[in-house]
Amino acid sequence: MTTAARTRALLIGTTSLSILTFNISAPRAQEAADGFLGTLVLGESKRAVQTDTAVPITEVDQEEIDDRQAGTIAELIDSVPGVSLVNGSTPQGSGINIRGYGANSTFGTDQKVSVQIDGASVGAEKLYRIGTQLFTDPLLYKSVSVIRGTVGSFEYGSGIVGGVVLLETKDASDFTGGKVGFAGGQTLGFSSNGDGITSSTVLAWQPTEDLEFLLNYTWRDQDNQTDGNGTPIGNSAFTLPSGLIKAKYTFGEDREHSLTFSLSRTTSSENDVPFDTFTTTAGAFGNVDRDTESTTAVLSYNFNPLENDLVDLDVVLSYADQQIDQSYVAGSSPLEGTPAGAGLLPLVNSDHRYETTKLTLKNTSLFQTGLIGHELRTGLEFARRTRRNANSTPGGEDNRVAVFAVDEMRIGDAWTITPALRYESSKIKGSTAPNNGTFKKDALMGGLSVRYAFGNGLAVFGSAAYTEGLPIIDDLGTAAFVTQSEKSRTYELGASFQRNDVFSSGDTLALKGTFYKTKLWDVTSYTLAGVRPPAPALDKIETEGLEIEVSYALESGLYMDLNANVVNGTEYAPGAAPMDWRNLPADSVQLTLGKKFGEELDVSWETVANRSINTGTTSSSGFAVHNLRATYVPQSGVLKDTQIRVGIENVFDRDYTPHLSTRPAPGRNFKLTLSRTF
DSSP states (O other), X not given: OXXXXXXXXXXXXXHHHHHHHHHHHGGGHHHHHTTOOOOSEEOSSSSOEETTOSSOEEXXXXXXXXXXXXXXXXXXXXXXXXXXXXSTTSSTTOEEEETTEEOOXXXXXXXXXXXXXTTEEOOOSOOBTOOOSOOSOGGGEEXXXXXXXXXXXXXXXXXXXXXXXXXXXXXXXXXXXXXXXXXEEEEEEEETTXXXXXXXXXXXXXXXXXXXXXXXXXEEEEOOOBOTTSOBOTTOOEEEEEEEXXXXXXXXXXXXXXXXXXXXXXXXXXXXXXXXXXXXXXXXXXXXXXXXEEEEEEEEEEEOOTTOTTOOEEEEEEEEEEEEEEEEOTTOOTTTTSHHHHHHHHHHTOOEXXXXXXXXXXXXXXXXXXTEEEEEEEEEEEEEEEEOOBTTBOOEEEEEEEEEEEEXXXXXXXXXXXXXXXXXXXXXXXSSTTSOSEEEEEXXXXXXXXXXXXXXXXXXXXXXXXXXXXXXXXXXXXXHHHTOXXXXXXXXXXXXXXXXXXXXXXXXXXXXXXXXXXXXESOOSOBTTSSOTTSOBOSEEEEEEEEEEEXXXXXXXEEEEEEEEEEEEEEEOTTSOOEEOTTOOOOEEEEEEEEEETTTEEEEEEEEEEOOEEOSSOEEOOEEEEEEEEEEOOSSSTTTTOEEEEEEXXXXXXXXXXXXXXXXXXXXXXXXXXXXXX
């Protein structure tokens, strides 16, 4: 399909969605006139569709986290439209790609997808052949939100083209229910493919209503998995101990103050494993002994006086530390002892460390000016990132100051207009020659989203956003990149619909479609050779796509979730003909059909399908895989409130490699999880 044809198809899809939702809603207009508008967020199926906002956001709550039985954070969000995984079944050599940006098969990240834990910015920069975007365990968290694109990103950073992943750790009150006393939880998980085993223990204590403590220790172990042909997938084994300590103190006459502290840590120790975490064998790089530690600490203060809507202040001080120590295993590389090996071995024998300290002050004000109601979020942010100097990874310091403002303005029940601005300045200083100069850069960026609700469940929206990716420490190695920022502009257009009693009494329907078009220019993250300078950088990258989310549930307990993504992209390089964007994800669709039998049983069947794709530089065959899940929670007897989850992933043992991945996907995998809160 040509670019023009695909663009027409995307636009037709968006238009058809608007027409469909309008036709469905028309017979219900009288009900809307009578004052019934239905719920804004529908959650009767597996996942709610966020129909009350123009921002393309998907939220994965605690129930879905548990039901998916994911082994990595990446596996939690792979069903979000626009999200593609790079080797998502392991914490090493994996990453998240959103709308064609983020992780790829060469670098763990390109800085266009931001990952935050309780407000702390985590992850490394462009570490060559080491994927370190997300190194943590999903059982530490109670929710994950994915913001796709730029328009909703200005509170979280600059240069965000793909999107933002926001993770929130568990609280003690999630287990105690806010009541004084002790509570705990124990989870045991088993998987057949790779003989995986997981144990997660939670202890929660509230000595008073105002004070709470939580301790979580999770241990996850997996051997090498096998693909659909029964062939072992090298470099897929791991042992991952993780811990979380969290405390919260609420005080003041009206409990208007609170202090929260969280400390999470995940470690891994590997012996004689490939340096190149994206591959299954050692290859030219050889093997290393590698220790990885990821630590995140967050101290936050909130002041929210009951009688003053102008003040809801958050002060968040965070520290994220990621350390990778590795040593080359003698004799593991065929290049050892050769001239090429003399330049290679220092690369694989180097240690890396990233430390990011950030202070964010953010206030939310609610007020009215005439007919306009405002939710104004303003903030000031100071951040410092330091990077240890290592072979092919210049060390240095990146200091940034940013201010931002997002004003969500509501005019009656119909219009929502949200302008957003962010100003950010950076100063990078290299720690070694020839990169020991000081380089400064600043940028003003922002966007505008507009949403109109017709009052019958149908809404249309559009947005425009501009952002700049300021130089990073990695750019110290290329003089031209240190003074150049990447620019990006994204336009979005979409429609949403939500209503009860659409096709039958007691049913709920929510759907949302977003068409987007993005242009990235003054490129520094990608070169014509696809690796790193001195190859010429690309001139620009253009992408466009259509994302669809649908949720439908009947009063009888039957439900359906549908997520789809159709995308196209082109890269332009000096002196070369335009080509398909090399990091373009495959078109995909995911369908879940299930039924809930009261509070006791939930069974579902999930199909995940990707279209074949050939970008000229990479190609992948299409596939469709099926997953079965069942959650059983006895309501009486000795097992009352025990959660029993059974899953079969890749039911028909399909042999396939997802596009953008460098390793085959796991074959059939039986999973069993037992959990109990006491």
